[in-house]
Each structure stands twice: as structure tokens, then as C-alpha cells.
Amino acid sequence: xxxxxxxxxxxxxxxxxxxxxxxxxxxxxxxxxxxxxxxxxxxxxxxxxxxxxxxxxxxxxxxxxxxxxxxxxxxxxxxxxxxxxxxxxxxxxxxxxxxxxxxxxxxxxxxxxxxxxxxxxxxxxxxxxxxxxxxxxxxxxxxxxxxxxxxxxxxxxxxxxxxxxxxxxxxxxxxxxxxxxxxxxxxxxxxxxxxxxxxxxxxxxxxxxxxxxxxxxxxxxxxxxxxxxxxxxxxxxxxxxxxxxxxxxxxxxxxxxxxxxxxxxxxxxxxxxxxxxxxxxxxxxxxxxxxxxxxxxxxxxxxxxx
Amino acid sequence: xxxxxxxxxxxxxxxxxxxxxxxxxxxxxxxxxxxxxxxxxxxxxxxxxxxxxxxxxxxxxxxxxxxxxxxxxxxxxxxxxxxxxxxxxxxxxxxxxxxxxxxxxxxxxxxxxxxxxxxxxxxxxxxxxxxxxxxxxxxxxxxxxxxxxxxxxxxxxxxxxxxxxxxxxxxxxxxxxxxxxxxxxxxxxxxxxxxxxxxxxxxxxxxxxxxxxxxxxxxxxxxxxxxxxxxxxxxxxxxxxxxxxxxxxxxxxxxxxxxxxxxxxxxxxxxxxxxxxxxxxxxxxxxxxxxxxxxxxxxxxxxxxxxxxxxxxxxxxxxxxxxxxxxxxxxxxxxxxxxxxxxxxxxxxxxxxxxxxxxxxxxxxxxxxxxxxxxxxxxxxxxxxxxxxxxxxxxxxxxxxxxxxxxxxxxxxxxxxxxxxxxxxxxxxxxxxxxxxxxxxxxxxxxxxxxxxxxxxxxxxxxxxxxxxxxxxxxxxxxxxxxxxxxxxxxxxxxxxxxxxxxxxxxx
Numbered sequence: 001x002x003x004x005x006x007x008x009x010x011x012x013x014x015x016x017x018x019x020x021x022x023x024x025x026x027x028x029x030x031x032x033x034x035x036x037x038x039x040x041x042x043x044x045x046x047x048x049x050x051x052x053x054x055x056x057x058x059x060x061x062x063x064x065x066x067x068x069x070x071x072x073x074x075x076x077x078x079x080x081x082x083x084x085x086x087x088x089x090x091x092x093x094x095x096x097x098x099x100x101x102x103x104x105x106x107x108x109x110x111x112x113x114x115x116x117x118x119x120x121x122x123x124x125x126x127x128x129x130x131x132x133x134x135x136x137x138x139x140x141x142x143x144x145x146x147x148x149x150x151x152x153x154x155x156x157x158x159x160x161x162x163x164x165x166x167x168x169x170x171x172x173x174x175x176x177x178x179x180x181x182x183x184x185x186x187x188x189x190x191x192x193x194x195x196x197x198x199x200x201x202x203x204x205x206x207x208x209x210x211x212x213x214x215x216x217x218x219x220x221x222x223x224x225x226x227x228x229x230x231x232x233x234x235x236x237x238x239x240x241x242x243x244x245x246x247x248x249x250x251x252x253x254x255x256x257x258x259x260x261x262x263x264x265x266x267x268x269x270x271x272x273x274x275x276x277x278x279x280x281x282x283x284x285x286x287x288x289x290x291x292x293x294x295x296x297x298x299x300x301x302x303x304x305x306x
Numbered sequence: 307x308x309x310x311x312x313x314x315x316x317x318x319x320x321x322x323x324x325x326x327x328x329x330x331x332x333x334x335x336x337x338x339x340x341x342x343x344x345x346x347x348x349x350x351x352x353x354x355x356x357x358x359x360x361x362x363x364x365x366x367x368x369x370x371x372x373x374x375x376x377x378x379x380x381x382x383x384x385x386x387x388x389x390x391x392x393x394x395x396x397x398x399x400x401x402x403x404x405x406x407x408x409x410x411x412x413x414x415x416x417x418x419x420x421x422x423x424x425x426x427x428x429x430x431x432x433x434x435x436x437x438x439x440x441x442x443x444x445x446x447x448x449x450x451x452x453x454x455x456x457x458x459x460x461x462x463x464x465x466x467x468x469x470x471x472x473x474x475x476x477x478x479x480x481x482x483x484x485x486x487x488x489x490x491x492x493x494x495x496x497x498x499x500x501x502x503x504x505x506x507x508x509x510x511x512x513x514x515x516x517x518x519x520x521x522x523x524x525x526x527x528x529x530x531x532x533x534x535x536x537x538x539x540x541x542x543x544x545x546x547x548x549x550x551x552x553x554x555x556x557x558x559x560x561x562x563x564x565x566x567x568x569x570x571x572x573x574x575x576x577x578x579x580x581x582x583x584x585x586x587x588x589x590x591x592x593x594x595x596x597x598x599x600x601x602x603x604x605x606x607x608x609x610x611x612x613x614x615x616x617x618x619x620x621x622x623x624x625x626x627x628x629x630x631x632x633x634x635x636x637x638x639x640x641x642x643x644x645x646x647x648x649x650x651x652x653x654x655x656x657x658x659x660x661x662x663x664x665x666x667x668x669x670x671x672x673x674x675x676x677x678x679x680x681x682x683x684x685x686x687x688x689x690x691x692x693x694x695x696x697x698x699x700x701x702x703x704x705x706x707x708x709x710x711x712x713x714x715x716x717x718x719x720x721x722x723x724x725x726x727x728x729x730x731x732x733x734x735x736x737x738x739x740x741x742x743x744x745x746x747x748x749x750x751x752x753x754x755x756x757x758x759x760x761x762x763x764x765x766x767x768x769x770x771x772x773x774x775x776x777x778x779x780x781x782x783x784x785x786x787x788x789x790x791x792x793x794x795x796x797x798x799x800x801x802x803x804x805x806x807x808x809x810x811x812x813x814x
Contacts, residue, residue, distance in 0.1 A: 166412040173396055173407050180394035183358060184408035185379025296398060304358070 007256055008140035012148060015252025017210045019151045021230040022237070022244040023158050024202025029234050030162065031195035032175035034299040036092035037077045038203050039227025040099030044069045045207020047103040050218040051110065052208075053120040062120070063147075063208045070204020071197055073099065078196040082189050085301040096227075104220050123147060123213035147209045158241040171195050175295030178302035188302050203227070225278065232281045239293040247284070254280040308370075309334040309496050310355075310465065315364035317350055324350040325361070326520040332465075332513070337487055337497045339507040339528070341541050342517035343738035345708050348500045349391070351517070352467050356388040357381030368465075379410070387458025391469040391500075393450050397443030401425075404442055405457045429456055432486055447597060448479040455486070466490065467498045472506050473736070476596060477766060477799035484510040502541070502738050504534045505767075516540045542740050553754050555774060558587030561622060561727045561758035562608070568616035569603045577603045579782040580617070585727065588756040590749065592773030594763060596802050600782035601762045602644060605731055608760075609641050610634040621727060635664055640725035642716055642733050644762070646709075650716040653705030657697060658686040660704045661719050693718030694744060710741030717748050721757075728752055731762040746772060764802075766795050780804045 021042055028035050035041075048069035053062030073095060080091045111118060123145035132142040162168040170191050174181050178188045210226070211218050229251050236250075237243025258276045261268075312330040316323075325347045332338045342348045353359045355366065357375030366373050368384055375381040395404050402422045406412060422438040429436045434452045442450060451471060458466055468487075472480045487497050487510055499511055507514055507528060514537065516524040524540040526532070539545055562585040569578035577600045585591045595601050606612040608619050610631040619627050621637050635641070643649035651660045662671050662682055670681055686700050693714045697707060704712060717733065730749060734742040749772055753759055763769050769776055770793045778786040778801040786801045 164418075165415050167414070169403055169407060169412075169416065173399065173403070176398050177394070177396045180396055180404075181408060183356075183378055183388070183390065183394040185357075185377055185382050185410075186408045187377075296396075 003260075005136060005140055007253075007260055008137065009144075010256040010259065011249065011253045012140060012144060013214055013252070014255040015248045016144075016148045016151050017206050017214060017226060018230055018233050018248035018251050019155070019206075019245060020147065020209055021203045021206035021227065022233045022248050023151070023154050023241055024199040024206075025230055025234050026158070026237070026239055026241055026244050027162070027171055027195045028199035029231075029298065030175045030239055030293075030295055031171045031192045032178065032295045032297045032300065032302075033078075033081065033192055033196055033199075034088050034092070034231075035074075035077060035081075035196060035199060036089060036228065036231060037073070037095030037099075038092075038199070038230055039223055039225070040092075040096035041070045041073045041077075041200050041203040042207035042210065042227045042230075043096075043099045043103050043221065043223045044073050045204030046211035046222055047107055047207075047218050048204065049208025049210075049212045050118070050120055051106075053122070053212050054118045057121055059121040059123055059212050062212050063205060066204040066208030067201045068204070070200040070202070070207065072200075074196050074200020074203070075193075077200070078193045081301065082192045082196065085303050088299055088301070100221055103218075107218055107220070117217045120212065120216060122216045123209070145209075145213045147205070147213055155241050155245045162241060172295075175297060178297055179304075182302070182304055203230075206230075229277065229281055232285055235294070236284050236288050239295070250284065251277060251281065307334050308332075309336075309368070311365075311367040312351065312355065313365045313367070315351060315354060315366075316362045317347075317354060317359060318362060323520055325354070325364075327522075328364075328517060328520060329522040329525075330515055331525070332496060332498060334496055335491050335494050336513050337491050337499060337511045339511035339514040340498055340500045340517065341502060341504075341507060341514055341537060343502060343541060343740065344710055344736070346517040346541075346738075347520035348517055349469055350520075352388060352469060352498065352500060355381070356386050356467060358388075379408075382461055382463075383410075385462060385464035386467070387461060387463030387465065388467040389451065389454040389458060389469060389471065391473065393454050395442050395450055395453060397441070399442060400438065401436055401440050401442055401445075401453055402438035404453065405438070405460050409461065425456065425460060428460060432456070432459070432489065434486065447474045448476070448482075451475070451483070459490075463495070465496045465498065467500070469500045470502070471499070472501065472503060474597070474764070476764075476802050477795055478803060480506075504537055507537065508532060508534060518543055538739065541738075552750050552772070555589075556754075556756070557589040557774070558756060561585050561587055562760065563620040563623075564604075564608065564617070565620070566617035567604065567607060567614050567619065569600075569607050569612060570615045571603075577782050578607065578614070581779075581782075581784055583760075583777060583784065585758040585760050587726070587758050588753055589774045590753050590759040590761055590772050592761045592763065592769040592776040593779055594766060594769050594776055594798055594802060595779035597764060599779050601779050602731075604779070605641075605644070605729055605760075605762060609639065609729060638723075638726035640720035640723065640728045642713075642720055642728070642730040644731040644735075646712050646716050647705075651704045651712065654703055656701045657690065657695070657704055657707075657715060658682050658700050660715065661686045661689060664719075665723065689718045689722055690715070693748070710737050713737060713741065713745060717745055721748060721752055724755065725752075725757055728757050728759045729762075730759060732764070733761070734763070734765060734768055742768075766798050769798075770795065778802060 021038060025038055045066035049062040049066040052065030053059045077091055077095050080086045081088045125143050125145055128142040132138045170186060174188055174191045181188055211222065233247040233251055234244055236247040254277045258273045261273045262270045308331060310332040315325050315328040317325040328347060328351050340348050350359060354361045357378040357380055373384060402418060402425055405425055406421050425438045436449060436452055442453060471483060475483060491497055501507060511528050513527050515522060518541065564581055564583045567578055567581040570576045581604055593601055603612060607614040610629055614627055618625055621639060624637065626634050647653060665671055666677060671677060683700060690697060695711050695714045695718065733745050749759060761773065774790060776788045776793060777784050781804065
């Protein structure tokens with residue numbers, strides 16, 4: 001009983017990192033921008049979160065700094081891919097390499113090469129009255145840090161924005177047929193810039209949650225492929241916020257399972273269990289290939305002639 | 307009363323001049339034809355008018371006011387609506403989402419239900435009922451065009467620009483379109499009708515402006531007595547030879563036999579159903595049908611690009627359902643594919659590379675496994691010369707040629723090897739009359755040299771002109787077979803739309 005309850009609890013925790021980034025990425029993807037730079041943006045976010053929290057003593061300042069950092073890197077990505085029409089994948093890879101080097105440089109610059117791990121404020125669990133007392137699932141779902149609740153709220157909110165509002169219609173249309181949008185007078189670049197910016201803010205937030213919520217320190221390259229899993233989660237979730245929520249849960253569960261199994265079954269090398277989330281990602285992508293919502297012009301830049 | 311005047315419009319793309327002092331004057335309520343060959347600058351001029359491109363020089367006066375559009379949005383605000391030749395619709399989304407997309411008065415949370423009601427009223431008003439909740443990709447081409455027109459009207463367009471609207475329609479659909487255009491014009495809406503079909507102009511237009519090489523050369527009102535040959539002369543700049551020298555029927559042995567051919571797509575849709583057909587030496591068999599009725603899959607099964615799920619394809623009495631594409635071509639089959647840019651050529655390769663795509667490993671092009679480039683150069687030059695491919699050099703990229711010249715290159719390449727069977731899919735699609743005339747002549751010459759030709763087209767005039775027999779394909783089945791004496795445009799148009807007539811019920 002406690003095993004399952006604990007497992008559920010850490011599943012929610014792990015999923016939240018994927019979900020926060022995924023709920024942003026889904027807008028960028030829908031607008032036709034494939035941003036594998038999410039990985040790097042999350043890494044920048046996790047460092048910015050730690051620095052902000054360390055300097056101010058408040059994890060919330062860290063979160064805001066992470067969002068700002070994520071936004072900045074995303075705008076860099078958008079500048080090259082959306083404005084200068086560079087290949088989105090190449091720019092994304094460049095962002096990721098840049099982020100690894102940059103975060104290490106800044107971290108060591110501030111905390112020293114062999115510096116002590118700084119003491120920082122982190123997100124603490126806050127129990128929701130009443131709901132957290134539901135037997136079995138209550139504490140797993142409703143005795144969590146506040147970003148988890150933010151993620152819960154964002155799922156229906158983003159779903160509504162995507163499907164029912166003017167912004168959502170523009171984002172979806174730009175991904176499906178940018179030229180048609182251009183002919184009805186929409187500014188394709190501006191819409192894509194906006195979608196990428198939002199993606200960056202959410203990925204920065206997710207990074208901060210990783211380093212100051214899930215864990216309580218920054219380590220070099222700590223995102224370690226979670227950004228790529230986010231992109232996989234968006235594809236598996238058929239490019240909808242609700243779908244991303246479900247697939248994030250699955251990937252979160254596989255990560256949680258990894259840690260549980262490492263503890264329980266010590267005869268197997270931990271590296272085997274560490275592969276689990278990535279193997280599940282691969283299998284999920286192969287098995288679940290529904291792509292009815294995949295934008296028709298995904299990953300292609302749009303440039304008007306003349 | 308003058309509604310629109312475009313003065314001295316010039317526009318270049320790099321070194322290519324698209325418009326050179328083009329002029330256009332349109333009165334309110336007119337149906338004004340803009341006539342010109344491919345590359346005459348019609349679409350560029352209209353894209354400038356709709357704010358999509360910016361003119362290098364020149365002025366636009368709309369309703370007595372000088373305007374200058376920096377974006378399509380501004381043009382839309384001034385009541386200019388453009389229906390592009392390649393529809394600017396989002397096939398994945400619903401009709402109503404397409405219609406309201408980009409309207410500046412949209413609230414944050416869309417009032418999509420009320421807008422759908424309004425749209426339904428509008429579509430009923432013009433007798434073009436379209437369900438606003440349908441996904442656009444599920445509509446037929448004609449219906450999509452109606453959505454485009456309604457989309458423009460929904461934005462209160464006072465000037466409607468139609469870019470080659472009849473290119474994709476059956477005669478009946480065209481007639482409905484004309485009816486609607488007349489109604490719009492009678493309500494004070496001004497229509498500019500881009501075309502290179504002379505028939506359209508005499509049928510529906512009230513005035514005509516002719517563009518040639520980017521400049522306005524001629525402008526006249528259209529009356530029943532307007533001389534079509536005069537228009538054609540103005541468009542091309544020289545007399546157009548319309549006669550094709552077709553020798554009487556001289557069919558010989560059977561070249562192609564398709565029996566009970568079935569094809570089911572991977573998603574389970576059966577798109578070719580029990581098709582039977584034969585093509586003989588020296589015969590042109592036309593296949594007519596609205597796009598998407600299985601003709602594309604049928605051709606791909608014959609040429610080996612798709613593997614049929616049932617039935618047999620025999621070329622020269624040899625079963626080729628299991629052969630590779632290359633071995634099928636080696637049997638003496640030539641293929642002018644439906645999309646020259648996607649299937650007919652490699653845009654980024656130069657002309658000689660494109661000319662040897664199929665026969666690169668055959669003597670005399672290749673000897674001892676090496677390509678003889680000297681030979682290829684002179685051989686390629688010769689093909690280009692014979693087929694009137696206008697180029698700067700044999701080393702230029704094929705994608706830089708104009709559409710007509712690209713097609714002449716493909717046709718020249720395919721006919722160079724004197725094929726036994728030629729499969730030609732939409733060979734004249736999007737070509738102007740001089741290029742189309744040239745290619746039609748190539749087909750007839752090949753027929754006269756006893757090549758068997760299977761010709762797929764949606765253009766009934768073309769089919770009736772060259773075919774010895776016409777098969778109608780509807781919903782994956784050959785629904786009718788007509789011999790030359792039975793050709794009738796009306797009748798074919800009905801059959802294409804699946805309307806069975808009494809005389810044809812029993813056929814095939």
C-alpha cells in the first residue's frame with residue numbers, strides 16, 4: 001500500500017517536469033516549430049532557478065528568473081529559425097550545446113569548481129485542505145509542491161486556449177498552412193515567435209522545478225535527455241494538452257519506477273534501470289503513432305517571396 | 307464608373323521581370339478577364355493588388371482613392387478578396403475555422419457558433435450550401451473553391467479576384483461558378499477573372515485585358531461577336547496554330563491490358579475497383595475523371611510505383627504486376643507523371659542530369675559503367691532543340707525553367723526512346739496555349755508513329771480533341787467507355803460527376 005502510494009506520489013512529481021515543459025512545447029509544435037532546444041532551455045532554467053533561489057532566498061524568485069532565462073534562450077532560437085529561416089533542428093542542437101557549456105561556466109563561475117553545494121530554498125509540499133485527505137490517492141495528488149497544482153490548472157486552461165480561442169486558432173493554422181495564414185493577413189513570424197516564447201517560459205519553469213522542486217541542487221547537464229522526452233511526450237500525446245498530460249504521466253511513471261527498482265532490486269546494475277524511461281519512450285513512440293493532429297508544415301520555415 | 311486603376315506597375319524578382327509597366331482599369335460591377343500566357347505576370351499583378359507582394363513602382367487607385375498595401379490585411383480591409391489558384395485553405399481544419407481565420411474583429415474566445423450560423427445564411431443566399439462544420443480536406447475541389455469564394459464574401463469583399471478558377475472544374479461546376487459570378491456582378495461586386503482559357507472569357511466576362519511579358523498589350527470589352535482568334539493572337543503575340551495533324555485510325559496490336567485491377571490503400575480504402583482496359587498500338591485512350599477518383603492510383607499500379615492488391619497488368623503480353631518500376635520502363639514504357647516537379651524531374655539537378663534519369667546505365671549514354679558526359683551534352687542539347695525547350699544552358703537547374711519548358715523537357719525525354727506505351731498524366735495541366743499545343747502535337751505525333759497512349763486528364767477539350775476512345779473513371783471504377791463518335795462534352799461532364807445517363811447505363 002505505501003509502496004504504491006509512494007510510487008504514485010513520485011510519479012506525479014516526475015511527471016510535472018515533463019508536463020510543465022510539454023504544455024508549452026505543444027504550442028510551439030502546433031505552430032509548426034520543432035524546438036529540440038527545449039533540452040537546453042530546461043537546463044538554463046534549472047540553473048537560473050538555483051541561482052535565483054540562492055541569491056534571494058526565495059524559490060519563487062528562482063522560478064521567475066528561470067522563466068526569464070528560458071524566454072531569452074527561446075527568443076534566440078526563434079530569432080535564428082523563425083526570423084532568419086535557419087534549419088530548426090540545427091539551431092536546436094546548437095542551443096543545446098550552448099546551454100551545456102554556458103550553464104557549467106556560469107555555475108562554476110559563481111560557486112567555484114569544487115565549491116560546496118549551496119543551500120537553497122526549494123518548493124515544499126503544500127497540502128490542499130480536504131482533497132489531500134482522500135484515502136490512498138489524496139496525499140499523492142494533493143500534498144505536492146505548488147508548481148504541481150499550477151500544472152493541473154494549466155492542462156484544461158491550455159486545452160481551452162488551443163481549441164476555443166482566437167490565439168489557439170491562429171497557432172494551429174500557422175502550423176498547418178502558413179501561406180494560407182499569410183494570405184488572410186496574419187503575421188506568421190509573430191505568431192510563431194509568440195508560441196516559441198511561451199514554450200521557452202514553460203521549459204524554463206520546468207527546469208526550475210527539476211532543480212528546486214524535484215531535487216534541490218544544480219548538477220552539470222542535469223536535464224539529461226528530459227527535454228527530448230518532452231518532445232516525445234508531445235508527439236505521443238497527439239499534440240493536445242490533455243494528451244500531453246497523459247503521456248507525461250506515463251513517462252513520469254517510468255522515471256519513478258526506475259528509482260523504485262533501483263532501491264528494491266540491487267542485484268541488477270542501476271544503469272539498467274536508468275535506461276528504463278528512455279526505452280519506454282522508444283517503445284511508446286513506435287507503438288503509438290497516431291498523428292492526426294501533427295501539423296502539416298511541422299518543422300518547415302515559412303518565407304514569403306517578393 | 308471606374309473602380310480600380312493600376313498604373314505603371316513594375317515588379318521584379320531578382321533579375322526576372324514579372325511586371326513591366328502593367329496597366330489595368332476596371333469599372334464597378336464588371337467581370338473583367340485578365341488574359342495571358344504562363345509567366346505573363348497575371349498572378350504577380352493580382353498578388354500586388356491583394357497586398358501579398360509590393361510593387362517596385364506604380365500606383366493603385368481604388369474607388370477614387372490612392373492606396374498602397376503593405377500587407378494582405380490592409381487589402382482585405384479595403385474589400386479586396388483573392389481566391390488563389392492553389393487554394394489557401396487549411397485542409398485539416400473545419401470550414402468555419404478557415405472562414406474566420408485572421409479576422410481582426412475576432413474576440414479572444416471565439417464566437418464560432420454564431421459565425422457558423424452567419425456563414426450558413428451567406429452560403430444559402432448564393433445557393434452554395436456548405437456545412438460550416440465539415441473538415442475542408444473532405445470537400446471536393448469544387449466545394450473547396452466555393453469555400454474560398456464564400457470566405458472572401460464573408461469579409462465583405464467588393465472586388466473578387468479569381469485566379470484560374472475553372473482549371474480544376476467540370477463543365478457543370480464551371481457553369482455554376484459562372485452563374486454565381488453573374489449574380490455577384492449584378493449586386494455590384496466587381497470580379498477580376500484570371501485565365502488563359504478563351505472559352506471562359508466569351509462565356510462570362512464583360513471586359514478583357516491581355517498581358518504579355520509583364521506588360522498590358524490590349525484591352526477591350528467582350529461582346530458576343532468578339533473574335534477569339536484575335537484574343538489568342540494578342541496573348542501569344544503571333545498567330546496560334548490550332549490544327550493538329552491526326553492521321554486516321556491505325557491501331558495495331560494490344561500493348562497494354564489491365565484486367566480486374568484492384569488497389570486498396572494502406573488505410574483500407576478501396577480506390578481502384580475491378581478496372582479493365584486495353585490500349586493498342588497507335589491509339590490514344592483518354593481517361594477522364596475528377597481528381598481523386600482513383601486515376602492516380604491506377605496509373606501508379608500500371609507503372610509499378612504501387613503494387614496492385616488484385617488483378618493483372620500486362621504490357622506487350624508480359625505480366626508486370628510483380629516487376630520493378632525499372633523493368634517495366636525497360637519494356638518500352640514512358641511515363642509523363644502527374645506532377646512534373648515532384649515526380650517528373652529533380653528540380654535542383656541540371657537539364658542533362660534530368661534527361662538521363664531513366665537511361666543513365668544504357669549505351670550509348672553509359673559505357674563500361676561510366677557516363678559519357680560529352681555524348682550526354684550533345685545528345686541533351688539535341689533533345690532540347692527538338693522540343694523547343696527554351697533554356698540558358700544545358701547546365702542550368704531544371705527548377706529554374708518555366709513550367710511549360712519543364713514539361714517540354716519531360717515530354718522530350720520520354721518520347722526520345724520511341725516508347726511502345728506512353729502514359730501521360732495531365733500533360734497540359736497549368737500550361738498556356740502555345741506550350742499545351744506543342745505537347746498535344748507531340749502526343750499526336752507519337753500516336754502516328756504507332757505508340758499506344760494512355761492519357762489521363764481532367765480537361766475535356768483536350769481529351770475530346772486527341773483521344774480515339776475515352777473511358778470515364780468515377781469512384782475507382784470505369785463507369786463508361788465512349789468511342790469517337792459518342793464524344794460529347796456535356797455527357798462526359800455528367801459522367802465524371804457520377805450521374806449515369808440512360809444511354810450509358812449498360813456500358814462496360
